[in-house]
Amino acid sequence: MRPLTPRRILGVSLALVGVLFIECVISLRLGAYPISITDILKTLYYGVVGHWDNVPDEYRSVIFGIRLPRIALGILVGSSLSTAGAGFQALLRNPLADPYVLGVSSGAALGAIVSLIFAPHVVGAIQIAAFVGAAATVAVVYFLGRRGGQLDTATLLLAGIVAASFLSAAIMFLMTTLSGRDLRGMAFWLMGDLQTPPPIQNVPAWFAFLFTIFLVAAGAIYTTASDLNLILTGEQEARHLGVNVNRVKLVVYVAASILTGLAVSVSGAIGYVGLLVPHAMRFLFGTDYRLLIPTSIVGGAIAIVLADTLARTIAAPTELPVGAMTALAGAPVFIYLMRRRVR
Amino acid sequence: MNAETHGAGAGADTFTAYSHPPAVRLKAEQVSYAYSATDRTAPKFTLGPVSLEAHQRELVAILGPNASGKSTLLKLLAGLLKPLSGRIEIDGEDVSAMDLRTRAQRIALVAQESEMLFPLRVWEYVLQGRYPYGRRLRFETAEDCLMAGNALAQVGADALRDRWMDQLSGGEKQRVILARAMAQQPSLLLLDEPTQHLDIGGKVELLRRLRRLADENRYTVIVVTHELNLAAEFSDRIALMHRGKCLSIGSPDEVYQPELLEQVFEAPLEVEMRSTGRPRVLLRGRE
Secondary structure, X not given: OOOOOHHHHHHHHHHHHHHHHHHHHHHHHOOOOOOOHHHXXXXXXXXXXXXXHHOXXXXXXXXXXXXXXXXXXXXXXXXXHHHHHHHHHHHOOOOOOOOOOOOHHHHHHHHHHHHHHHOOOOOOHHHHHHHHHHHHHHHHHHHHOEEOOEEOHHHHHHHHHHHHHHHHHXXXXXXXXXXXXXXHHHHHHHHOOOOOOOOOOOHHHHHHHHHHHHHHHHHHHHHOHHHHHHHOOOHHHHHHOOOOHHHHHHHHHHHHHHHHHHHHHHHOOOOOHHHHHHHHHHXXXXXXXXXXXXXXXXXXXHHHHHHHHHHHHOOOOOOOXXXXXXXXXXXXXXXXXXXXXXX | OOHHHHHHHXXXXXXXXXXXXXXXXXXXXXXXXXXXXXXXXXXXEEEEEEEEEEEOOOEEEEEXXXXXXXXXXXXXXXXXXXXXEEEEEEOOEXXXXXXXXXXXXXXXXXXXXXXXXXXXXXXXXXXXXXXXHOOOOOOOOHHHHHHHHHHHHHOOXXXXXXXXXXXXXXXXHHXXXXXXXXXXXXXXXXXXXXXXXXXXXXXXXXXHHHHXXXXXXXXXXXXXXXXXXHHHHHOOEEEEEEOOEEXXXXXXXXXXXXXXXXXXXXXXXXXXXXXXXXXXXEEOOOO
């Protein structure tokens, strides 16, 4: 018996963080304006310690103004989606569940499209509208998904699927009213996109705000990690073993929905990450949620930063939507993993 | 099954236990329950009121045809359903007033079959039984591993510990599920039709093991089963259920009255008393 220890969790997570760091440096290197790896590391160091005098202005604006915010957004979105995916897979006891299965992304997209129609030039309106759309969907699906006062897995899944298809139909209907330029923006948004600039000037404050929400929601899911391990072997059995199943389901539902809403409202619906990354991490590190959640957090970040780096360099100067990239790269990997699982 | 070989071992201990009756472990007093489709409609099924007592080291079998309320009674005893009326106590403590983890430290319910979403190793599964003893995120201690290891050894599944749960045979899986329940260190062990997916050899082995565990670990074991003869052979006491009522409770020879069994199971049955003092049920052939 080799039970999981905090040391192992820390070791594996730090190793993945190392991989993510190397990937970020490579991603910072790639782009139209050439900067050497040494200069990138120097700029990062002086930026972090606050010695801006040692940094050329163009490096500062390219790295801290353009490339780093995009990577930070990628990390936030990737981590949020894969944590939410891992949470929904346990909550719905379904390996095919992803963050969008309960219609959250469709709700967010509908909010975004409504703001594009009614307030196209208001800064930050699209993010707020998307978050409101996601939250409203979460609330409706929650009330539809209850039976006998408790969240019922099958009913919740059906309610989510019905809500998603209803909202998608509403989106299709509204899209016919958009002009050509807005339509292209909307299509990019439905596929997922990390190009949207932060809606406020103070970029560090914006990211501090987003990452705080992320930490609270992901932390809430993490507190239920050992309960989720038991729920995965059966809800009834988890109850026998002393798990407060209803409380755990509520916490995971709310927290995973917040994470999905957070990701969708800043980047659109980027597919496959929330489905694929938790499975890849299970495949690599086992099914224990105490290890799976931290590895999914870092793994999701690695996946999105990689996909975005590819999306903006493969056909440069044209940028592909990052959502298309995750699906293009993710689908074959997922099929491979799925085939391997069949014994 | 050779009853004499069994009777020499566990049976003798049982009778010793009877001569010095230990304290009552489980006490259910006038417990009732009702299922209805919605809050407003009349109940579809009602149970009880049922009263039942079980002592330390006792093996009690709950028998009855389908839909007689056996599993409902077991769920009530496990604290998973709240009785409409009556009271269930373990060692004098009210089950419905216990918090979830305390309850899981006293009562272990062995499920019929574990439905796993992602594959687990046997040792990981058995360690889950230690959940009620930990705090949030609980990382397993050396003591947890020791308990899980002992439980696996007691059910003779030590060699299986590194196998995957979904690669075990029915009998092996049943033993591992039992080991997880034992890792909870309960005083009351409840089993819902544990013999369902086992062949005859596996059924006898399981009941013999339960008998031994009741004696060695001082468990009170309650088994819901359809196996009339195995129940007669291994249990100290039998509760016979029919349409939500408990018709008879007592030792196997008291409960196994041919007319009563025929009425309950709606089948032509004969009861034969054996030299061991335990009855045997036979299907009456066509005349």
